[in-house]
Every structure is written in structure tokens, then in C-alpha cells.
Amino acid sequence: MKKLFPYLVYLKDVKMAFILAILAGIFYGASTGLGIPVLIRYLYPKIFSNEAISVMTLTLICTLPVIVSAFRAGGNFLNSYYLSYCGQYILQQLRIKVFAKIQNLPIAFFHKRQPGDLISRVSNDTTILQQTIINASQEILKQPITLLGAVSYIVYMCFQQSDVVFLIIFILAIPLCIVPIRYIGIKMRNKARAMQEQTSELTHRLAQNLSAVKEIRSFCLEEYELSRYEAVCHVLRERFLKVVKYTSILSPSIEVIASFGVAMAFWYSYKSKIEPDVFISIVGALYLSYEPIKKLGRLNSEMQQGLASLERLENILEEPITIHDPAVPHPVGKLEGNIQFKNVSFAYEMAPVLRDVTVHLTAKKTYALVGPSGAGKTTFAHLIPRFYDLAEGNGSITIDGINIKDMRLKDLRQNIALVSQDPVLFNDTIYNNILVGKPSASHEELMTAAKRAFAHHFILELENGYDTLVGENGSMLSGGQKQRIALARAFLKDAPILILDEATSALDANSEQLIQQALEELFKGKTVIIIAHRFSTIKHADRIFVFKSGEIIEEGTHDLLCEGKGLYEELYAKQS
Ligand SMILES: Nc1ncnc2c1ncn2[C@@H]1O[C@H](COP(=O)(O)OP(=O)(O)O)[C@@H](O)[C@H]1O
Ligand SMILES: [Mg+2]
Incomplete structure (x- = not known):
């Protein structure tokens, strides 16, 4: 994550959008993580109780879910849109920066790099980053805040019921979820890097092939070229599937871990005879807190792909410009030519x-x-x-x-x-x-x-x-x-x-x-x-x-x- 800090300076150009996105994320997270369990806990018992309620109260009860949803929907949209807005702005600046850098790199640089590799970095890697930014914008604020809301509710309920066992169950399950997230995150970075290198290779092969259409035909190299391309495609598919494997295994493993938490909650609730509405709202909050963990875990692995791409772009940005203007240039107009x-x-x-x-x-x-x-x-x-x-x-x-x-x-x-x-x-x-x-x-x-x-x-x-x-x-x-x-x-x-x-x-x-x-x-x-x-x-x-x-x-x-x-x-x- 530290790698992203240098790019955050660009946020000052879009600070209004960024502030709006954060506020919207807070609205969304609070109304999801806190709003939904609270609704379950306090409103639904009224509907199912035997006491008669006035039309006014009923109307109010029925309106509340709509209000909570409206907050969630509005927060959701504004948060995703404005975070994407900021993210895409940063990406645009990065794209321009890389291109500008390429304009100033010494010619020797282009002898040691394959053009296909550079094209792949500038196009494929920025596309991967773009997708990462879109995904991150969806989750990066909403999910932690939802988690915070749900956790606050659980903590509050546990204290109110003077019952800390739920809290312990919950707290125990979290580090267990972090294990696969960390492990897969580390794996992901390497797998993603390998995949992107192979994408470079593919672009390189294609670019070379296209630049030699006449030679290939005159030397009858079509089949040779095809077999080389097939080999590169094959490796790319294998590497891509490894990335997919690690991305896809994360949610199921977190779900399995979370199910143990829920199972223990069942067991404990039966033993300590907890009220059904309290039980349902706590399990709801538990579920609402595992969901963000799952999504954040997934995001973490997607971020690793993005970071691998970012590194590949930074390789270009960090390349020294060995041929540059002098610190104090000698003023020169039209030269004589000696x-x-x-x-x-x-x-x-x-x-x-x-x-x-x-x-x-x-x-x-x-x-x-x-x-x-x-x-x-x-x-x-x-x-x-x-x-x-x-x-x-x-x-x-x-x-x-x-x-x-x-x-x-x-x-x-x-x-x-x-x-x-x-x-x-x-x-x-x-x-x-x-x-x-x-x-x-x-x-x-x-x-x-x-x-x-x-x-x-x-x-x-x-x-x-x-x-x-x-x-x-x-x-x-x-x-x-x-x-x-x-x-x-x-x-x-x-x-x-x-x-x-x-x-x-x-x-x-x-x-x-x-x-x-x-x-x-x-x-x-x-x-x-x-x-x-x-x-x-x-x-x-x-x-x-x-x-x-x-x-x-x-x-x-x-x-x-x-x-x-x-x-x-x-x-x-x-x-x-
Ligand atoms: N980009 C390069 N990298 C490494 N060697 C080079 C490069 N360009 C040219 N050379 C080498 O430098 C030598 C001189 O090349 P060059 O100046 O193009 O010769 P000429 O123009 O007289 O034919 C050659 O041996 C060539 O192989
Ligand atoms: Mg020459």
C-alpha cells in the first residue's frame, strides 16, 4: 500500500470529489453495518409482537427500511462514482507521466528494451490498473466502514447483554480470516507479475510479426511464427489461470472460516438462551462483518495485480534520463556550424x-x-x-x-x-x-x-x-x-x-x-x-x-x- 502514497498528491486536484466520495462512503457504511442490524433489533419485534400498533407507527416502521436503503443506494452510487473519478484522474496523470518520460528517454534505452514490452506496459498494465481502481473504488471505503458499523453494533450488544462470549467468537474469527488473505496476497503479486511479463511477451511477438509481414511470407515462416505464438499463448493461459485460482479460492476459504464463527454463535445462543431478536441481529451483524472481510480480501488480491502493474510502469519512470539539458545552458540561437x-x-x-x-x-x-x-x-x-x-x-x-x-x-x-x-x-x-x-x-x-x-x-x-x-x-x-x-x-x-x-x-x-x-x-x-x-x-x-x-x-x-x-x-x- 505504501507504494500508492506518492500518487495521492494528485488527489489535491480533485479534492472536492474525494471528500464527497468519503462522505458518501460513510453514509453507506453506517447505514449498512449499523442501520440494518438496528432495524432488525428494534423494528421487527414491534411487527411480530402481539401488541397493536397505531397506523402512524406502522407507517413509520415501514418507511424506515426505505430510508435506510435510500441512504445505502445514494451513498453507494456517489461513493463508487467519485472514488472512480479520483482514481481515473490519478491514472490519467500516471499515463501522461509515463508517456512524457518515454519522450525524454535516451535512444540507448530503446535498444535494450523490446518495443512490445513497452507497449504492453503502457497499454495492458495501465488497463489492469484501471480495473484495479474501479474495483477498489467500489470497496475500499464502503467495506471498512460497513465492518466498523457492524463491529460497533456487536460490541454494543455484547456489553448491553453483559455477554462477551459473542465478542470473543467474533474476534477469534477475524485473525483466522486474515491468514488466507495475507497468504494469497503475497502469492498473487508474484503470479500477477509473471502473467504481465507473459502479456508483454505476447505483445512483443505480435509486434514483431506485424513488422515483418513480407519476410515471413518470403521465407515461409508462417508455421514457425504460429507455433512460437501458440507457445506464448499457452504459457499466458497457464499463468492467467494461476491468478484466477488464487483470486477464486479466497472467498470460499473466508466463508468456511466464517461458518465456524456462526456455528459457535448457534451453539452458544442455545446454551445461554438468548432472545431470538437479539440472536438474529447479532448473527446479521456477524454476517455483515464477514462480507466486508471477504470483499476486502478479494480487493487485496486484485490490488496485488494492480501493484505488480504499477511496478512495471515505475520501472520506466525510474529509468535515468542520461541525456539532458545542462544546469546552466549556454544561450544558443542560429549556429554557424563549425x-x-x-x-x-x-x-x-x-x-x-x-x-x-x-x-x-x-x-x-x-x-x-x-x-x-x-x-x-x-x-x-x-x-x-x-x-x-x-x-x-x-x-x-x-x-x-x-x-x-x-x-x-x-x-x-x-x-x-x-x-x-x-x-x-x-x-x-x-x-x-x-x-x-x-x-x-x-x-x-x-x-x-x-x-x-x-x-x-x-x-x-x-x-x-x-x-x-x-x-x-x-x-x-x-x-x-x-x-x-x-x-x-x-x-x-x-x-x-x-x-x-x-x-x-x-x-x-x-x-x-x-x-x-x-x-x-x-x-x-x-x-x-x-x-x-x-x-x-x-x-x-x-x-x-x-x-x-x-x-x-x-x-x-x-x-x-x-x-x-x-x-x-x-x-x-x-x-x-
Ligand atoms: N545501437 C547499437 N548498439 C550496439 N552496437 C551498435 C549499435 N549501432 C551500431 N552498432 C555497432 O557499431 C558499429 C558502427 O556502426 P555504424 O556507425 O552504424 O556504422 P556505419 O554507419 O559506418 O555502417 C557497428 O559495428 C555496429 O554493429
Ligand atoms: Mg550507417
Whole structure:
């Protein structure tokens, strides 16, 4: 329960609803736990006595159950509704908090976590929490107060009858009920956690399958995939049934324990010749107090499921944000684009990917990075917008003399346009997909950018033009079309630093030649880092860096490097 405390601060935003819920719960609990036994004890004997009663009294007697029920009904509804209101508000805040956290997590986080697991945490676990909150709202106040009411009545009656044996019977039975509640609660948490982990696995399998529909068909993996999915489903069902087993066994065990209490009450009542109405009201109160215990026990096991889900969400919330704004950011407007790598070394895990790289990229010049795949070119480019940070003592990267770690992330990234090999499009219109580059752009600006990226023509040929929906991750478009939209975004963003990571690789030679002119236009006045395989693109760069195993082994202009008879010349000779 302590785990819930940090979230209770959100209650101050909904305090009126919360107070109302508590008051309604008190009304409900008091009218149930106390009201019903009192009715039995004092009103029904009047009806069954031989004395005649006036019409007034009879009317009053008959009205009282209606009044008690009205209190119960009203209290019940208001309590459940307003507690749910508060609970759902807290859940909403939690959902937003988790999503906001995901927006700020460093990219490395997403390499170590499966997307299916994250989706499952954000959707399934919050749904479980939602159900827990609904269930808890039904019971968490009403049942303890009902219990309190019923217990007060029993205590009162026992003292009035100077008979404490009932009290002892009752008190003895309570710890006995707590035993299964505690035991099952502990079991539940682990079982629920195991079940939720399996749900993550299921989501992960599904997400992976959906992202590889073509590969599965071309490699005939349908049956293999199906059997893997079946295995996961099977384990999930088994784990789910364990949770059901523990949830379902609780009420019956409490009932059995409670029946011993009632049996002893029978026995004792016979021995001590208790009045029937006293007996009935005490047994009624006993029953009314076991009912809340049963429900609270059940709630406890449901809460364990909710807590297991909460823990899984907290795992995300507790994840450290390793890449963040500096405490005192260096004010940065539009940068010139002088980029300096000083003794930069970098590793994702253990193996070094960049080794002691020192380069200076002068503003407004074009640089090409070439080299075999896996040489570290993409990594080099990704360090500039701080997708990854350099570890302490592993060199520094500055732009215009300012360490990139001293800038606000937003300021830094505002100055960089990055087009990657496989650009991601949102499932939205083409227009909105380009607008991502500069959300404040006018219609004309956007059209100009599309024209310059040689995207305008093919867009107009589509049935709905700029309003065409591109499908999930641009599935309605070809690779080349997607790249042109990504380029249009970069044109629109018009940042002083431009990084093209194999951004024209999906274009056919013809389109690439066309776009080449446009690119030269785009490159003017910008610091450009272009990673490419085609030498037609690389040739024109002011300077070329040749990467091999995380080091720059050659650098110079195209002509200079060709004379050198090194790796560059070798690569060039192969292509031409
Ligand atoms: N997220 C990652 N986690 C671990 N290793 C990575 C990751 N990304 C790339 N690498 C490794 O880093 C090396 C350089 O990769 P990369 O910079 O993408 O090369 P290039 O762009 O030159 O082909 C490769 O050996 C690759 O396996
Ligand atoms: Mg690469």
C-alpha cells in the first residue's frame, strides 16, 4: 500500500470529489453495518409482537427500511462514482507521466528494451490498473466502514447483554480470516507479475510479426511464427489461470472460516438462551462483518495485480534520463556550424566503435563520410545531435566553440536537419509529414521545399495530392518517394547543419542525378555531412573522410584521395 502514497498528491486536484466520495462512503457504511442490524433489533419485534400498533407507527416502521436503503443506494452510487473519478484522474496523470518520460528517454534505452514490452506496459498494465481502481473504488471505503458499523453494533450488544462470549467468537474469527488473505496476497503479486511479463511477451511477438509481414511470407515462416505464438499463448493461459485460482479460492476459504464463527454463535445462543431478536441481529451483524472481510480480501488480491502493474510502469519512470539539458545552458540561437570533434572515442557496449577521432568541420562546407559498413559513420553523425553522449574522458564535440553538452537539447537539435536512410513517416497526410520540418511554415514555403526536393511532381500525381495518407510508416509510398519527402522536410527545416545518412540510397540513378542539383542548392551556406555510397554524390564534397573500424584513415578531396592509392581509391575503382 505504501507504494500508492506518492500518487495521492494528485488527489489535491480533485479534492472536492474525494471528500464527497468519503462522505458518501460513510453514509453507506453506517447505514449498512449499523442501520440494518438496528432495524432488525428494534423494528421487527414491534411487527411480530402481539401488541397493536397505531397506523402512524406502522407507517413509520415501514418507511424506515426505505430510508435506510435510500441512504445505502445514494451513498453507494456517489461513493463508487467519485472514488472512480479520483482514481481515473490519478491514472490519467500516471499515463501522461509515463508517456512524457518515454519522450525524454535516451535512444540507448530503446535498444535494450523490446518495443512490445513497452507497449504492453503502457497499454495492458495501465488497463489492469484501471480495473484495479474501479474495483477498489467500489470497496475500499464502503467495506471498512460497513465492518466498523457492524463491529460497533456487536460490541454494543455484547456489553448491553453483559455477554462477551459473542465478542470473543467474533474476534477469534477475524485473525483466522486474515491468514488466507495475507497468504494469497503475497502469492498473487508474484503470479500477477509473471502473467504481465507473459502479456508483454505476447505483445512483443505480435509486434514483431506485424513488422515483418513480407519476410515471413518470403521465407515461409508462417508455421514457425504460429507455433512460437501458440507457445506464448499457452504459457499466458497457464499463468492467467494461476491468478484466477488464487483470486477464486479466497472467498470460499473466508466463508468456511466464517461458518465456524456462526456455528459457535448457534451453539452458544442455545446454551445461554438468548432472545431470538437479539440472536438474529447479532448473527446479521456477524454476517455483515464477514462480507466486508471477504470483499476486502478479494480487493487485496486484485490490488496485488494492480501493484505488480504499477511496478512495471515505475520501472520506466525510474529509468535515468542520461541525456539532458545542462544546469546552466549556454544561450544558443542560429549556429554557424563549425563542428569540432576532439579525441572522440565511443562504444555502445564494450567494443569501441569510434577511436580517438579528431576532425574539424568548417562552417558552410560539405563533408562526405565513406567507408565499409560498420565503420562508424552513422555513429559519428548521431553524436552531433546528442543521440548518444560521450562518456567522461572520451573527448568532446563542440559547435562554434561551444560544447554540445552545454547547450539545451532543443537549441542544439533545432540547428540540425537529419535525413536517414530509412526515414520514418507518420501515418498522416503528405502535407503534415513535410510540415514536421517546420510546423510554423506557410503553404508556399512547404510547396517550395517539396519542389526543391523533387517531390512535388509525384505528390501531385497521387489521387489526393498533398492530402494523401501515407499509411503506417509510409507503406503506401516507395522507398525513393519516402526519401524525397524526408528531404523536403530537411529543405523546409533549413537548419545550418545538415546530415544526410544514405539519404538518397533508395533513389534510382536517374532521380539521384536530378536531385543532385537540388542538393547542391540545399547545401549552399550549410555545414553538410553526407554519408553515401555513390561516388557521384561524394565527389563534389569539399573534403572526404574515409572511415575504417572507427578511425579516419584517409582524408582529402576526391582527386587527392584518388592519387593516394589507398582505401578510397580502391572503393572508387570498384564502383566505376
Ligand atoms: N545501437 C547499437 N548498439 C550496439 N552496437 C551498435 C549499435 N549501432 C551500431 N552498432 C555497432 O557499431 C558499429 C558502427 O556502426 P555504424 O556507425 O552504424 O556504422 P556505419 O554507419 O559506418 O555502417 C557497428 O559495428 C555496429 O554493429
Ligand atoms: Mg550507417
